[in-house]
Amino acid sequence: METLSSLAVPTVLILAGLVMARGKNAFDAFLRGGAEGMRTTFSLIPSLTALICALSMLRASGAAELLTELTSPVLSVLGIPPEVIPLAITRPVSGSASTAAFSALLEETGPDSLAALCAAILMGSSDTLIYVMGMYFSRTHVKKARRAVVIGAVGAVMCLFLSAALARIFFRDAA
Amino acid sequence: MIGKCFFWICSVSMVCSVITGNTSKLASAVFDGCADSIELSLSLLGMMCLWCGVIEVFRDAGFVGALARRLSFILKRLFPDCADDSDIMGDIASSVAANMLGVSSAATPFALSAMEKLDKRNGCGDTASDDMVTLSLLGCSSVSLFPTTVVTLRYAAGSESPYAVLVPVLICSVICTSFAMLLSRLTAKNKPLGKEKRKSLGKRKERL
Incomplete structure (x- = not known):
């Protein structure tokens, strides 16, 4: 399974190369997209900073540990690593807040710990629920869109459990 | 939204640091955080440049449109009330296809345009129609074939195999999205597979 995962990226790149080799203006498209990606990243810097x-302060103040300690008895019964909680809370609200929470978690537990792997699956498979809903319905x-928000919230909770379960299934050796 | 997050995180940490006696660490944490964020953004920059470029190449080559055509078969079942409107269905399919390929900047305008058209169809009423609920759920739990940010951040943190999470992420997002779609259809006011709907569809066919 791991070979499959690591071969996915080169395959995509080769496919892109094939398109670029055949199309006349395909490399222009690459340059355009790349510039756009860099602009997006730059525009993210202020909110990310x-x-x-704020999250670094939260960690230094001992609040994060307190939260983890308070919730861990419940969460360990449910099979969710308690370190994931800050990410699980911020994920539906804001993209940059969850990116910050995710990178703080990676730094704290190491990128290949069970908590970090569970967080990575959660981060990759869910989206900023409240932000997306707000944007869509503002148009x-x-x-009244309570049904949409309720289903979204149920889905988000399920996603959390599922990512913990998948992390345990796929990465048995991770601690 | 981010403003509120910022305020609450800061105040909670302020109070906590006074309680636990960590006030001296708090100020230095601010400086560390600033340095970390720039380091993180720099490591994101190259990856974002490469992937957004690759994705744009695919979009330019018409991959999004091709995927959208493939998807319309499933989407017609998810949006039974507007399945006859090719304009809305086209918007929805393009949005989902763009989201799957990771071009969220292209996905959002399509989704918003579909939402506006659904609103008109709904008679600008104040209660969301079934299709609007389904579309908003699809927008926030969409299947991602390549989670760029996650992989980049894992790489930046020194992971041995940053790509190892691709398969579980795909499985998780497929299951969660299907679950949300299922719930949305089950709670819909206009049941798509109800007898009345079938009858009306049959009548429409007869008329044609």
């Missing part, structure tokens, strides 16, 4: 500072006259 603010949130990483309409809809005032």
Whole structure:
């Protein structure tokens, strides 16, 4: 399974190379997209800086540990690594906040720990629920969309459990 | 939204640091955080440049459109109320296809345009229609074939195999998305497979 995962990226790159070799203006498209990606990353820096500072403060103040300690008896019964909680809370709310929480977690437990792997699956398979819903419905006259939010929240909770389970299944050796 | 997050995280850590007696660490944590964020952004930069370029190449070559055509078969079942409107279905399919390939900047305008058209169809009412609920759920739990940010951050943190999570991420997002779609259809007011709907579909066919 791991070979499959690590071969995925070169395959995609070769496919892109094939398109670029055949198409006349395909490399222009690459340059355009690359520049766009860099612009996006640059525009993220201010909010990322603010949130990483805030999370770094949270860690230094001992609040993160407190939260982890308080929730760990419940979570360990459910099979969820308690370190994932800051990410699970921020994930539905804001993209940059969850990026900050995820990178803080990677630094704290190491990128190949069980908590980090569970967090990576959660981060990759869920999206900023509240932000997306707000943006989508702001374009309409809809005032009542409770059903959408409730289903989204149920889905987000399920995603958390599922990522913990998948992390345990796929990465048995991780501690 | 981010402002509120920032405020609450800062105040909680302030209070906690006073309680636990870690006040001296708090100020230095701010400086560490600033340095970390720039380091992180720099390591993200190269990866984002490469992947966004590759994705743009695929988009330019018409991969998004091709994927959208493949998807329309499934999407017609998920959006039974507007399945006859090729304009809306096209928007939805393009949005989902772009999201799957990781071009969220292209996915959002399509989704918003579909949302506006669904709103008109809904008579600009104040309660979300079944299709609007489904579309908003699809927008926030979409299947991602390549989670760029996750892989880059794992690489930046020195992981032995940053790509190892690709398969579980795919499995998780497919299951979660299907689950949300299922719930949305089960709670829908207009049941797609109900007898009445079938009857009306049959009538429409007869008329044609």
